[in-house]
Amino acid sequence: MLSSASSLFAGAAMLLxxxxxxxxxxxxxxxxxxxxxxxxxxxxxxxxxxxxxxxxALAKLARETNAKLAAVQTEIAALKEALAKLDGELAQMRAKAAPASKK
Incomplete structure (x- = not known):
């Protein structure tokens, strides 16, 4: 996660x-x-x-950038959660398929 100072620096760099x-x-x-x-x-x-x-202008840009960053981090967390759920479902399907293939 970027600190406030580094995001402010990034905003300053874009403005410059x-x-x-x-x-x-x-x-x-x-x-x-x-x-x-x-x-x-x-x-x-x-x-x-x-x-x-x-x-x-720099403060506004920093606020907007931080808001976008927070939104992206929330989306990443949701995607990781969905991926973990799908991995669990896949593991269950493989577990069910393994005994059936041994018969």
């Missing part, structure tokens, strides 16, 4: 991979191009807003 594509900052909805600001205070505020936006 998306950001690594050749695109201007304005191509990402909600992200502002801070280089246009001339005043340092406004530029700093703009960058802080971008950081907040990215942190929120």
């Amino acid at each position: 991979a998306a950001l690594a594509l050749p695109a201007a900052a304005q191509d990402i909805r909600g992200l502002e191009a801070c280089t246009a600001e001339k005043q340092m205070e406004r530029r700093t505020g703009c960058l802080q807003a971008n950081v907040e936006f990215l942190q929120q």
